[in-house]
């Protein structure tokens with residue numbers, strides 16, 4: 001798709017045909033998918049909607065010759081054991097081996113068809129499951145996260161079919177789950193493990209989640225940091241604030257502990273990936289109606305966002321060591337003796353795992369595709385929350401992974417929208433979730449170009465990226 005003429009887009013809104021893509025194959029498939037109210041099914045009654053969303057995707061993919069393997073997984077968790085509907089789609093469009101007799105490279109798209117609930121439907125301008133097309137946008141819960149992206153990929157393969165049959169040197173597959181938004185116990189992770197048992201080893205994964213904030217193609221994700229949360233419980237000795245030498249103020253201990261931990265300089269990031277960081281996110285202590293009392297206890301919650309060089313165990317140890325053996329400047333601090341009053345708890349069982357995929361052929365193919373379709377230079381980065389990409393990194397550590405999808409905020413930067421809409425509605429998980437028709441069509445073109453570019457690359461010796469391994473003890477190398 002050529003880039004829309006900026007001048008026209010700016011000055012000619014009234015006459016600009018916003019809905020010229022309303023009959024486009026990608027838009028129509030996205031619309032069909034949005035019309036299924038496939039909120040993550042935690043009960044049997046809701047299963048039919050999940051199944052129907054998969055039916056539609058399978059039907060569309062079969063048009064271009066996909067074979068579908070459906071699988072339902074359940075159990076494996078004391079709380080989140082509900083059954084989940086999944087599908088694996090595979091297209092065998094070209095020869096299985098390339099000219100040198102090597103198996104062609106395998107590229108696998110990962111996506112989900114479940115959506116978060118619409119919230120108060122009365123607040124929506126359109127019915128959240130109507131799939132209304134208006135003013136250049138397709139409206140509906142889940143269109144950005146991420147039915148629009150799924151539709152774009154399926155229709156991209158349909159378009160590519162002929163070219164790939166003629167020797168496209170790439171095998172394409174797709175994993176779709178109906179539980180990404182909730183526990184994700186019986187979704188993508190299980191399908192990946194099934195795939196591995198089958199002896200398949202995709203060379204590359206495209207996670208189709210929203211990957212940029214405002215504009216399609218501004219960013220491509222190549223990893224995500226992990227997250228570890230915990231608390232400090234600080235014991236003190238309560239007393240009169242005028243006789244501080246007689247008591248132990250837990251706030252002094254907390255202040256020094258935060259200063260110590262934040263003085264550590266992490267150097268485990270790189271040009272694409274932010275360093276690990278420690279944040280004090282909530283504090284509880286004292287009484288704002290009692291100005292003369294040193295409190296008897298204090299509590300703090302912290303959150304560490306960490307790179308694949310760190311582990312939850314290592315980070316817990318780092319905190320404990322830093323408080324037990326503080327740096328020299330803190331050792332001599334008058335409040336240093338209070339540090340022993342801090343009890344550290346790390347919620348390791350709920351930690352989410354990070355991943356980082358060193359940019360190689362796939363990231364370059366996608367960047368080139370964005371340049372061709374939109375004329376933009378996509379930035380590679382590893383910011384944002386966690387996705388199913390972490391499972392791909394765990395099950396297939398040698399594969400390259402990127403995340404590329406629609407803009408998180410629904411592409412509402414268009415000035416036709418009221419500025420007050422920005423950030424308050426229109427984005428993923430928000431009221432009036434929507435996706436620009438232009439973005440849907442352009443994303444399909446980007447997927448097509450990415451697959452083509454990737455298929456043209458020479459197969460290189462197995463990825464240079466080493467398997468993730470427990471990194472050096474945090475604090476040691478950093």
Ligand SMILES: [Zn+2]
Nearest residue numbers: 145146180209
């Ligand atoms: Zn999503």
